[in-house]
Amino acid sequence: MGTDNVIFLEVIEWFDESGKEIVHRIPQNGSGEIKFGAQLTVRESQCAVFFYNGKAYDAFGPGRHTLKTANIPLLTKIIAIPWGMTSPLRAEVYFVNMKVFTDLKWGTRDPVAFRDKELGLIRLRAFGVFNIRVLQPLLLINSLVGTQGIFSAEEIEEYLNRVIVSRFNDYMGEKVDTIFNLPGKYNDFSEGLKKTLQIDLSKFGLALTDLYINSITPPPEVQKAIDDKSRLGIFDDLNKLLKMKTAMAVETASQTQSAEGAGLGLGMGFMIPGMLAEAFKNTSTAAAVPEVYICPDCKQTIPKESRFCPACGHQMLIVNKCAYCGRNLPVNANFCVNCGKAVTVKPSLKKCSKCGMENIPDSIYCNQCGERL
DSSP states (O other): OEETTEEEEEEEOOOOSSSOEEEEEESSSSOEEEEEEEEEEEOTTEEEEEEETTEEEEEEOSEEEEOSTTTOGGGGGTSOGGGTTOOOEEEEEEEEEOSOEEEEEEEOSSOEEEEETTTEEEEEEEEEEEEEEESOHHHHIIIIITTOSEEEHHHHHHHHHHHHHHHHHHHHHHHOSOGGGOTTOHHHHHHHHHHHHHHHHHTTTEEEEEEEEEEEEOOHHHHHHHHHHHHHTTSSSHHHHHHHHHHHHHHHHTTOOSHHHHHHHHHHHHHHHHHHHHHHSOTTOOOOOOOEEEOTTTOOEEETTOSBOTTTOOBTTOOEEOTTTOOEEOTTOSBOTTTOOBOOSOOOOBOOTTTOOOOBOSOSBOTTTOOBO
16 A cells, blocks of 8 residues: 555565566565565565665565564664564565566677678678576676666667677677588577677676577678579589570560460570570580591601601601611612611502502501501
C-alpha cells in the first residue's frame, strides 16, 4: 500500500511477463519501506540483491527468505537498534534474471572492407544471432544497470552487436584469406569468435553462451562476378560461353507464337545447329603439317624446299655418292671429300617410288623422304 509516496513492502517477489527483462528493481521508483520480517521470494531462475543506503549488503538465491536478523544475520548491522527491531528498512531489492537470453541479433550495419587474396579488396556483410546470460549479478548492476528500475536485453543488444562486429572484423583479417574457404567453416569460425568475445562480456558480469553466423556475403556485383567465374569453369573459354548464351537466346526467340515471331523463329531455328556446331567444335585442331623429308646424314626432319640441312649442313640435291663411305659428292668429283677414295665407278642412279625423286645414287634410302629403295 502507498501512503505519502512511501511504499511498505511485506511480500517481495517478481514475475518477468515479457521474458526480456534482465534486471528489475523493487520498487521501481526510489526506495521502499521494507518491514522487518517481510517475505522475499526468489525463483529458480532468479537472484536477488539487497541494497540499503545505496550499498549492496547481501545476495539471495532461490527460495523464500524472511527479512529478520535470525535468518539474515547481516541485517543486525543495518537495523536501527533504538527502534526495538521493529523499524522498517528503507531499501531496494534488485531481481536479476539468470536465464539464457536467446535470439539476440548481430550484424554489420555497413559493409566491412576485407582484402581477399583472389578477389582483391571487397566489402562483406555478416549476420547472425547470439545468446547471453548473467554470471555475476552484482557486477552487472554496478557496471551497467546503475539505478534503473528496469534493464532489458534490448538495451544491451545494440551495444553487444557493435562489440561483436568489431571483433568480427579483426578475426576475419587474421584467420581468413579468401571467402571461397568460408563454406563449411562457419562453426569453427563462430567458436573462435566466441572465445575472443568472452573477455569483453566478462567485464560486465555476462557470459556469451552461444554465437552463430548465419551468412557472410559480398555485395551483389561481387556475387555476380563469382557466379560468372563458376559458369566459365564449365566451358573452355569465354567465346564458347558467349556463343552458348546467344544460342539459348535464339532458341527462346524461335518459340515466339506470334505470326511475325513465327517467321523469325523459323529462320533462327535453321541457324541454331550451325551456331552450336561452331561453338563446340574442337578449337585445338592441329594446323596443316608442311611437306618434309629426312636428312640422310643426321636423320632430322627438313622442309622440302631446303637445299641444305639446317642441322648438319648436308647439301640435299647432290646426286653422286661415294661407293665406300656413302658420302654425297659433287657431280664431277674424282675423289671422295670424306674418305679420299677414288671415284672409279659412277654409281647407278635410281628413282624413289614413294616421293618420285629422280637421279638418286646407289643408296639404301631415298635422300628426300627416307623411303627404303
